Amino acid sequence: MRKVLIGLAVLTVLAAACAPEDDTSTGASGSETGAAPTDAKGCAASSDVTYTTDNALTIGTGNPAYPPWFEGGEQPGTEWKINDPSNDQGFESQVAYAVARQMGFEDNQVTWVPVPFNASFAPGPKDFDLVLQQISYSAKRAQAVDFSDSYYDVNQALVSTKGSSIADATTIEELKDAKLGAPIGTTSLDEITDVIQPNAEPLVYDSLNAAVQDLKNGQVDGIVVDLPTAFYVTAVQVPDGVIVGQFPTEGQQEYFAIAFPKDSALVQCVNLALDELKSDGTLDEIQQKWLSDKASAPVIAA
């Protein structure tokens, strides 16, 4: 019987040994919270806000970093593909640096880490303070992460190839018999299943590249992506690609938001920064610079 008791004790200890240490570092005593800061700089410097790395703003995005969100090409010796986000080129890169400056960070205090899409909303400790990756806001998603206000209002668009059966479509009705595809995790897919409702099951890809590959191969008649991406796809990736048109906004305007780990105190600071950038016209300028020629396309009628 003693042997049995010892065995039980060993098992219990083993199970207990798997327990993680209690996280005592949470909630760094926010004792001296005076009046809520009203500017991004004061907010970002307040003791309520904690960063994954001290004195630095760590920003996550997808790798490869696609245009027009990131531009300027690869930097030799870095892990970034297609574009290096740390060069302050491209829409999202410039928005990120503008927000960081507004919060009082120097450019060299901003570091970028590649974050796979699933990792941006997985629970647990994060190695980034915020993520910019063309993530559309939705109430359901906001249960898992915190979102900033909009930094870009976006519409979805349909890309096809010259001479395809849907290249000249002007109404959603004409798309019913088309074979369509979209990258996973995007609202583009919702556009297909909820709005177009084609007869054939849409294909769903784990990356933009896979979707583009199938469009080139003629495996799908068209792919749905956001409008700026549609311009990139047709200009660079698919030589005979055409933008069939963009889909009209239905109900709530879709927008890209910066995502934060749940309950991040940084959200209000970034929102203050975005407000400041909107009122002084900086955000508009950045949008003009990178997306102005990528915002107009014929609208596909319902």
Place this chain on the structure above:
Amino acid sequence: MSLPGSGLEDDPRLEGSRRSRILGHAATRDRRNVWIAVISTVVFFGALIVVVVNSPGWLQIKQTFFDWDEFWSSIWSILRYFRLNVFIFCVAEVLVLALGLFVAVLRSLPGPVFAPLRILAIGYTDLFRGIPTILVISLLGFGMPALQLQGIPDSKIFWGIVALTLVYSAYVAEVYRAGIESVHPSQVAAARALGLTRIQALRHVIVPQAVRRVIPPLLNDFIGLQKDSALVAFLGIVEGLNRANIIVQADFNFTPLVALALIFLIITIPMTRFVDYLIERERRRTQGGAKL
């Protein structure tokens, strides 16, 4: 065929049960053992659950991985698309059985004339056992349709099945070969003495015995194939995994993956138990019913 296994006296189970019977208190001891097992199990898993539930991140894990509403709202939709997985692995399994046996027989062909065929078979198994399945699927699924050759199907599902068949046939060919080589050489000698040719001996004597022996490991490979049917998701085909991922990324909630895992378990666990049963039955047969 069914010679009694040697070393029967060494079987500890046999010894144990005989001793218990001699000592005469087998029943009491068995009952006590059951109770110790029950208490030990309850205490161990109880402690494990207490530790997990009290961990600092549990609440978040519960919300993002075990969300009841998310589970019920996603599982039916995932099940509907899971039918495509079932279709894919059923078709692939039939093809694998045939192609695997074909390759194994090629590799077992006797005589120097068949050297090129043997080399081909060895090359095939080396190639497809050496490349990760996901790579074969991606290369065939994205590559072959891009050739745009007349007569080559461009269906993603078709190429997914082809890729799975190629990979798993390589494994199954090796399983078959092990079976073929386990048939005692005297069997060939006997068949040849009766006037059968080498090929006839293979066909009527060797292969039938070999196949029967390797059924359990064959089924093991099928369990692997069933799980790997989810890999075709990378081609853009919306089957169970892709469907679950779509919901995960739309809702930022991982519960659909847990739902899919359960669906796979419901399919694979009965299969696993069935394999155990077959192995046990084969053991009993080959040991001539000597088990007490």
